[in-house]
Structures are given as C-alpha cells and as structure tokens.
Amino acid sequence: xxTAALIEGRDLRFxxxxxxxxxxxxxxxxxxxxxxxxxxxxxxxxxxxLIRLLAGLLGPTAGEVTLGGVPLARVEPRVRARRVxxxxxxxxxxxxxxxxxxxxxxxxxxxxRFRFETGRDVEAARAALAAVxxxxxxxxxxxxxxxxxxxxxxxxRALAQEPECLLLDEPSAxxxxxxxxxxxxxxxxxxxxxxxxxxxxxxxxxxxxxAFDRVHAVRLGRVAAEGSPADVLRDxxxxxxxxxxxxxxxxxxxxxxxxxxL
Amino acid sequence: xxxxxxxxxxxxxxKSVTAGARLARALLLLTVVLVASTAxxxxxxxxxxxxxALWTDxxxxxxFFGLRLPRVVxxxxxxxxxxLVGAALQAMFRNPLAEPLTLGVSGGGALGASVAIxxxxxxxxxxxxxxxxAAFAGACLSVVVVYRLARTGVTVLPGALLLAGVVVNTVAxxxxxxxxxxxxxxxxxxxxxxxxxxxDVVGFDLVWRMLIFLVPGWVILLLLARDLHLxxxxxxxxxxxxxxxxxxxxLVYVAASLIVGVTVAVGGTIGFVGLIVPxxxxxxxxxxxxxxxxCSFVLGAAFLMLADAVARTVLGAxxxxxxxxxxxxxxPVFLWLLRRQQxxxxx
Numbered sequence: 001x002x003t004a005a006l007i008e009g010r011d012l013r014f015x016x017x018x019x020x021x022x023x024x025x026x027x028x029x030x031x032x033x034x035x036x037x038x039x040x041x042x043x044x045x046x047x048x049x050l051i052r053l054l055a056g057l058l059g060p061t062a063g064e065v066t067l068g069g070v071p072l073a074r075v076e077p078r079v080r081a082r083r084v085x086x087x088x089x090x091x092x093x094x095x096x097x098x099x100x101x102x103x104x105x106x107x108x109x110x111x112x113r114f115r116f117e118t119g120r121d122v123e124a125a126r127a128a129l130a131a132v133x134x135x136x137x138x139x140x141x142x143x144x145x146x147x148x149x150x151x152x153x154x155x156x157r158a159l160a161q162e163p164e165c166l167l168l169d170e171p172s173a174x175x176x177x178x179x180x181x182x183x184x185x186x187x188x189x190x191x192x193x194x195x196x197x198x199x200x201x202x203x204x205x206x207x208x209x210x211a212f213d214r215v216h217a218v219r220l221g222r223v224a225a226e227g228s229p230a231d232v233l234r235d236x237x238x239x240x241x242x243x244x245x246x247x248x249x250x251x252x253x254x255x256x257x258x259x260x261x262l
Numbered sequence: 263x264x265x266x267x268x269x270x271x272x273x274x275x276x277k278s279v280t281a282g283a284r285l286a287r288a289l290l291l292l293t294v295v296l297v298a299s300t301a302x303x304x305x306x307x308x309x310x311x312x313x314x315a316l317w318t319d320x321x322x323x324x325x326f327f328g329l330r331l332p333r334v335v336x337x338x339x340x341x342x343x344x345x346l347v348g349a350a351l352q353a354m355f356r357n358p359l360a361e362p363l364t365l366g367v368s369g370g371g372a373l374g375a376s377v378a379i380x381x382x383x384x385x386x387x388x389x390x391x392x393x394x395x396a397a398f399a400g401a402c403l404s405v406v407v408v409y410r411l412a413r414t415g416v417t418v419l420p421g422a423l424l425l426a427g428v429v430v431n432t433v434a435x436x437x438x439x440x441x442x443x444x445x446x447x448x449x450x451x452x453x454x455x456x457x458x459x460x461x462d463v464v465g466f467d468l469v470w471r472m473l474i475f476l477v478p479g480w481v482i483l484l485l486l487a488r489d490l491h492l493x494x495x496x497x498x499x500x501x502x503x504x505x506x507x508x509x510x511x512x513l514v515y516v517a518a519s520l521i522v523g524v525t526v527a528v529g530g531t532i533g534f535v536g537l538i539v540p541x542x543x544x545x546x547x548x549x550x551x552x553x554x555x556x557c558s559f560v561l562g563a564a565f566l567m568l569a570d571a572v573a574r575t576v577l578g579a580x581x582x583x584x585x586x587x588x589x590x591x592x593x594p595v596f597l598w599l600l601r602r603q604q605x606x607x608x609x
Contacts, residue, residue, distance in 0.1 A: 057501050078504035086502040093495055094356045097549045104281075105492050109504050113488045116282030116552065157499070 005030030006165055006197045007054050012063035014049055023049045025221035031165065032214060034195040036187055038202055041218035042242050047201045048089065048169055050218060054199070055086035055167045081109035085158035089169045091150060096141035099153045103128055106160030128159040133182055147174035165197040172204050180204070184211045209233055209256035217241045233258060281550045288547040292560040299564035303334045303571040308579060328465055336461045336469055337570040338563035340529050343476055343521045345562020346555060348536020350483045353494035353551045354514050355423055358599055361536035362522045365423070366404045366430030368533065371526035372457065373434040374400025379453050380445040394475060398523030404430045405515045461529050461570050461584055468528065475524040482517040484555060486510055491551035532585045534592020539565055541595065
C-alpha cells in the first residue's frame with residue numbers, strides 16, 4: 001500500500017533549533033494518492049510540524065520526505081509549489097490586500113517572476129473563490145475579514161495553485177457548521193472529480209467517518225495508529241492517542257460519533 | 263474556445279484590473295509628476311532660473327550645470343533610493359512603520375560614516391571611498407542586529423522590531439557623539455556638518471560614484487519585488503509558494519544596507535522618505551508590492567526633489583537641512599500610521 005503514496009515521510013525527526021526537545025520523533029507516514037486523509041492527535045503531539053515537514057517548509061533533522069518517489073529536498077521549491085499546496089493554521093496579513101489579490105498569489109508558481117498575472121489567472125482565482133463559496137469577498141480587504149472568512153480565502157489561494165495535493169492545517173477550526181460541512185464536501189468533490197490527494201490536520205473527529213478514506217493518528221511525534229476511520233475511531237485507540245480514558249466512539253446513522261465523557 | 267462577446271468583454275475587463283495594467287497606468291502618471299517636479303526644482307533656488315540666459319550667459323550656465331542640476335539629480339537619486347528601500351523593508355517585515363530610519367539602518371550607517379570621517383574623509387579601501395564602505399558596514403550590522411532581536415522562530419514581532427530600531431539608533435547616535443568628542447577639531451566639525459545632512463554637491467562626480475553602489479542595490483530589490491509581494495501577504499504561505507525566504511531576506515539586507523549606507527554617507531540621515539512615499543503610493547494604487555516598489559522609486563525621487571527645493575528656498579539666502587523638511591512632514595504621518603496599525607492589531 002505504501003507505494004500508492006504521493007508524499008511519503010520516513011523516520012522523520014525534527015526539533016525547532018538545537019538543544020530544543022524533538023517534536024517529531026521517528027514518524028513514518030504515506031499520504032496516499034487520490035485519497036482524503038486526516039492527521040489527528042492531541043495538542044502538541046507534533047501534527048502541525050509533521051505536515052510542515054511533508055509540505056517541505058521544514059527540513060527534517062533525520063529521515064526523508066519524498067514527493068512521487070523523489071526526495072523533496074531535491075525538488076525545486078517552485079516546482080514543488082505547482083504540485084503541493086499548503087494552507088497554514090492561520091494567516092495574519094498586516095496590509096489590507098484584497099481577497100482576490102491574496103488568491104492570485106496562488107498563481108505565482110505557474111508564471112515567471114517577471115510576469116504579472118494574466119486575465120486567465122484572474123479567472124482561475126475567481127473560480128477558486130467561488131468554489132469555496134466566497135466569491136462575494138473578492139474586493140474586501142483581508143484585514144477586515146473574520147477568521148473563518150480568512151480561512152476560506154487561504155483555501156481558495158491553495159486551490160488557485162491547481163496542485164495535485166492539498167495539505168491543510170486545521171482548515172475547519174474557525175469555520176461555522178455550514179462552512180465546515182461545505183469544506184468537507186468540496187474536498188470530496190476534488191478527490192472524486194480531479195483525483196486530488198488531500199491531507200487534513202483536524203481536531204474535528206466527527207467529520208472523519210464517513211467522509212475520509214484514511215486516518216493517521218499521531219502521539220508524541222510518532223504515527224501511533226493508522227487505517228480507515230473505522231480502524232482508528234475506537235475507544236481503546238483514541239484513549240491511547242489522546243491520553244484520555246473517557247473518550248467514546250459509537251457508530252450510528254451511518255457515521256461515527258466521538259465524544260469524551262464529562 | 264467559443265466565448266460569447268459578453269464573456270470576451272468580461273475577460274477584457276478583468277485584464278484591466280491586473281497588477282501589470284495598474285503598474286503601467288501608475289508609472290505613466292508618476293512620470294508626469296516626476297517631470298513636473300524636476301522642472302520646478304530646477305527653476306527655483308536662490309536665483310530663479312532664467313532658461314533663456316542658459317544660451318547666452320556663461321555664468322548662468324555654470325550655476326545651472328555645475329550646481330543646480332547636479333543637486334536636483336542627487337535629490338532624485340537619494341529620494342528614489344529611500345522610497346524603494348522603505349517599500350521593500352515594509353513588505354519584508356510586514357510592518358507599515360518600517361523604514362531605514364525607524365529600523366536603525368540609517369543610524370548604523372551614520373555611525374559607520376562618522377568612524378570613516380574621523381579617520382579622514384579622503385581615505386579609500388580598494389579604490390572605494392572608505393566613507394561609503396564604513397557606512398555600508400554600519401547599516402548592515404544594524405539590520406542584522408535589529409532583525410535578530412525581533413525574530414522569534416517563525417514570526418517577526420512588530421513591536422520588538424521598532425523598539426530594537428530605536429535602541430540601535432540611540433546607541434549609534436551616542437557612538438557618533440563619542441567619536442566627535444575624541445576626533446580633532448576640524449574633523450569633529452566635519453562630522454557635525456555632515457550629520458545635519460545636505461544634498462549640496464558640485465558637479466556630477468559624486469553622483470556617478472554613488473550610482474556604482476546604488477544601481478546594483480536597486481536592481482536586486484526590483485528583481486525581488488514578487489518575492490516581497492508574497493512575503494508581505496504571509497511568510498509561511500510565501501515559502502509554500504516556492505519563495506526561498508532566507509535567501510530573499512539576505513539579499514534585501516545587503517541591498518538595503520548598500521543603498522542606505524551610501525545615501526547616508528553622502529547626504530546624512532534623511533528620515534521618513536521611505537515611510538511617506540510607499541504609503542502615499544499604497545493609498546493611490548493599492549497594496550500590490552510589485553506596484554508599490556517601482557512607484558515608490560519614482561515618487562521618492564519627485565518627493566525629495568521638492569523637499570530639497572523647499573529647503574533651498576524657504577529661508578531666502580540661507581538653507582534648511584532637507585532632513586528637517588522630511589522629518590517635519592514625515593513625523594505626523596508616522597504617528598497617524600501608528601494609530602491606524604494599533605486599530606488593526608486590536609481587531
């Protein structure tokens with residue numbers, strides 16, 4: 001199954017600076033091609049660092065990340081940016097760029113540094129905004145948007161990149177119920193219609209079954225469990241991942257409900 | 263592709279809003295402003311210029327080509343440099359209050375230049391004026407110190423950045439005073455005269471020598487315009503879009519230090535040009551850094567030519583330091599921006 005991975009991390013280790021404790025401690029994980037995968041784990045377990053390593057934003061202190069079998073360290077950053085789009089947990093832009101300007105930055109890996117966007121790029125950016133149900137934000141300064149709206153704009157920017165693979169760090173955190181469901185529906189559509197590979201860091205365990213194909217659970221900087229949502233969303237697995245004996249997972253109405261007893 | 267005429271006109275519409283079209287329009291307008299400013303700056307002065315006399319009067323020709331024209335060109339070159347550096351630093355640090363003066367780059371350059379003057383103005387290192395080299399080194403050092411202090415892991419703290427700039431400026435100013443104290447009398451006077459700052463210049467010789475340093479700096483910054491645009495939106499996103507953030511930052515340090523070092527070495531500390539000009543450009547032409555940088559270059563030239571024209575004429579026969587004019591205009595703008603930024607961060 002590991003050969004089906006588009007992005008693959010092997011025995012990854014990482015610490016923010018020498019002398020600092022390791023955040024990722026020997027993580028091995030394959031982001032499978034054309035699948036919708038989730039990365040879950042407790043706060044501080046190393047999820048965000050792991051997804052940054054897979055996105056090529058950080059270089060591992062040990063181990064190796066490959067993109068389509070090629071070591072990521074040897075892939076030109078702009079070439080990587082055409083294939084892999086990453087959306088950080090939060091983007092705090094200081095200058096009042098319009099939402100369209102921000103989305104248009106997603107087109108930059110596709111043109112030389114001396115070319116400005118063409119009308120076609122503007123069209124692609126507008127389509128990306130419309131795809132996340134945010135066309136009405138186009139002319140608004142991003143500094144005036146709510147956290148959720150900013151997240152939609154960041155997601156539209158990633159879509160405007162027209163990548164093969166989307167890596168999203170907690171994209172649903174600031175979204176309301178409707179936009180959260182809308183986001184997952186959209187990611188599924190991207191997978192089904194374009195064969196997009198998606199990895200999502202999330203705390204939203206209720207979204208996993210039946211929307212996601214794969215779940216990777218991180219504990220103390222290592223992938224401690226992985227498989228289908230049904231494999232991972234079990235009392236004993238979740239109790240270990242979150243270090244919480246009160247976690248419960250139950251299947252009903254064709255989906256898995258997860259909660260912690262109060 | 264069978265587009266209806268409606269769709270076609272829509273695409274045409276979209277094209278007109280692209281950054282490239284905006285830049286072309288903005289540059290056209292600003293070039294008109296620049297030409298008008300140049301003409302005005304050449305015309306006014308202790309003696310109004312009589313264009314007709316240039317053909318007949320040898321003395322008028324001497325004043326015009328030996329003094330007036332070089333000075334106006336010098337003001338344009340320095341103003342363009344400061345406007346461009348201000349725009350680049352603001353984008354890189356994601357801080358609308360960043361500019362050579364507030365970040366301590368000018369202060370570091372001034373300290374370096376004072377050291378050079380104390381050792382003798384005419385000294386050369388490998389054929390280059392020592393004062394340029396020392397000012398560049400001082401500017402470089404302060405950029406690195408300020409940046410190191412303000413950067414924590416993945417973010418640059420905006421408050422820490424400006425505070426570090428203030429501290430570097432204060433320390434540098436103290437250094438200049440100490441050097442003045444220990445330098446011999448004539449050199450101390452030279453440093454004092456120079457710290458006041460003036461664009462007074464005779465002939466084009468100095469302008470040419472400056473351009474050897476400035477042109478590479480300009481080219482580096484303008485080549486980095488797109489990287490800086492992406493960085494201004496968000497650093498992590500820029501990195502994920504393929505920008506080599508560390509390399510771009512280093513190149514900006516070097517180019518900014520080169521430009522600020524040389525302008526400080528020649529004209530003294532001229533503050534706030536790098537603050538007012540990019541801000542005015544943003545208000546007129548929007549936030550796109552690829553538009554803001556070249557426009558700040560052109561508008562910076564026009565702005566300092568006019569500020570210098572005011573400095574030359576407002577006292578009649580006497581002359582005010584141009585740095586005083588830009589500070590009087592720029593201080594209030596800085597405070598207004600500070601208030602506005604606080605409102606943004608409070609949200």
